[in-house]
Amino acid sequence: MLRVFRNEGRKGNDRVRKLKWKKARRRSRRRPGPACAVSAIRKGPLSKDLKPYSRECFYEVFEEEIHQVIVENQLFKPRERVAIGASGGKDSTVLAYVLSELNRRHNYGLDLFLLSVDEGITGYRDDSLETVKRNEIQYGLPLKIVSYKDLYGWTMDEIVKMIGLKNNCTFCGVFRRQALDRGAALLKVDKVATGHNADDIAETVLLNILRGDIARLSRCTSIVTGEDGPIPRCKPFKYTYEKEIVMYAYFKRLDYFSTECIYSPNAYRGFAREFIKDLERIRPRAILDIIQSGEDFRISTFTKMPEQGTCERCGYISSQKWCKACVLLEGLNRGLPKLGIGRSRGPNNDHKKGTKETNGAKSIESKQCGTLDF
């Protein structure tokens, strides 16, 4: 069923990219298309009531599409070391599986690694890490785990014990972003690939509109980010529906962990995510249309992100004297956990940013801490 809506959506979108990367594409040998009767019709207009793909064809189409995205956008170069941000959840598990498969099949020549962050959440992270450890063996990918305890001296359990459940996702998010970069540096990788899918990106586009964040709006649809930072990140699932990923994981019986973060106070989906799910029911391609809109927005180049420097304390990239993690950490260590949250004073006098996000946008977004899927 789920492939059915693909055709209409991708055409316009792909056209430009296809031409742009015509050369690149030529280098990659295209495998002959799937031979199944169902997928043969894929060229013509399909409607929802057509028979679903055969399982084998679905795998093949799914994987080939990811391959095309990788090639057309030149996500990797031969002999690069690439870390896959692995949370044990469905997105990153499917990403690890598909990437190692494609790396073999198409001779990308990549050194792939699994990179996990251990926040120290009993009953959640310890269990999901067990999944990642099994993946390490199943896919034959070396695994690196960086823990909050080692990096910051605090586990999330300890943080929550101190600050309660109210602002814990601020810590969660800030610490994880940095932990992932530190882990990547330890692994000496050239790139980090994350499991963000089309639904995630569409949601981010809407959230940035609703929040009025024009600078983020201009960057959130980029398939590669952080090229100016220490380690660039890329999203091979940018055009892949969440539904497809779930389907793939389910049919392939991939081993993934599906419980939500116990510290994420809203088990309910945010407005934006719910809206996207409603949209998908009426018009599946709307998810890709939102991404297309995000790519097309006429944003003048003058709206830039604040100038990036380095944190005086830990050397991490920061637009202020101290990076956000150091401010939060200072608060924890001094027993003033509100530091860096809300209006309390810290080493940076104006850290209004990030504060707004946690207080204002709570109920519209679904993944404060990324459901730990980076």
Add this chain to the structure above:
Amino acid sequence: MFCIECFRSNLYGKFRLAVTSHAMITPTDNVLVAFSGGPSSRVALQFVHELQHKSLKNFDASRDRLLPVFRVGVAFIDETTISPLPSRDIDRAIQDIRLIVSNLAPPIKQLHVVPIENIYSGDGTNRLKNLLDAVSDTTGKEDLLLHLQMSSLQKVASESGYNKIVLGLCTSRIACHVISATVKGQGYSLPADIQYVDSRWEIPIVLPLRDCLVQELNMLCHLDGLKTVELLKGPCSGINGLVSSLVRILQEENPSRECTNVRTAGKLTPFHFNRIPESDDSIIPLATRRRQKRYNLKPNESISSESFCPICNSPLNKSDMLRLSNLGSCQTNSDSFGAACCSSCRFEILPKDPSSIDHFYSLLPQPLVARAKRSSYDNLSLLREQIQDCLLSDSEDES
């Protein structure tokens, strides 16, 4: 909390500021107010009337009588032929509208009640019905009807000698448009639709209530006893319905959200046609021109040419342009019409089945067909120029 007088003058102040800062209405203008009967356009009509009334008083009081008073007409698009409502109800509504407009004198304002099928020359009722029936997507049908309404307004304005069209679009409606355009993949053209001025049309459109909330407009109608006629529009369905309920929920949760949302979209770069065209400069007072500068609307901003979708009149994005230019010389009119449409209209309005495109094309009213011809003949060479960077040259290909 405002007292009624302050509330009123604050709201009128927003209207006046929009009008003067963007030279929406100048003394020599003949302005057509699009009136649907709802509170937004009711307030637009009221405020335009008050502005006219004041300039008339000034004119009468002035010795030299140099500045003329702009003229005002009102248009109502009558959808009786395609509406599910009993025509008796609509007739009654039209009677109410006549009364509302005639009570606004002096000066007298002409009311144009325009049947929507008048967009065709000759009797278009059946063609219109068939055209709408040919669109299977619920949202697409709704959107097509909106585009036809706009074309009808353009037609009546042009035929009756108006030079501006006033729409009552307020912040709340624009907030919905921002989301629905995003969802329909129209991110590129979105900024064109949400500015104070939109002169991509033959008769420029102005939005003097762009900064007013629907709650304020409802409140004003209530306080001032402005009569509105509400039964005419059914609730939106499909994607538009989904979007308006999202915006409503968000607004209930955080009342400033809809403003934020419009402000974000307001930061997107407008198009060169989002200002009153150059030729009018002579009558734009100096103060206004200065203000325009402050709003960063440079009069001599390099004019990049755009191609426009013949159905929705949106400027086409790069991938649409690329498709259009790759098509080369088109075989039939209906083919070239289809190729000239934006991908959003192609998906939700054009028939999927290539064989029914001819039929669909034959049902289109003249203004849309004309727009398609203009865009395909004028712009082809220009197109290639604009998308050059996307096309690899042959030599590069071979290497």
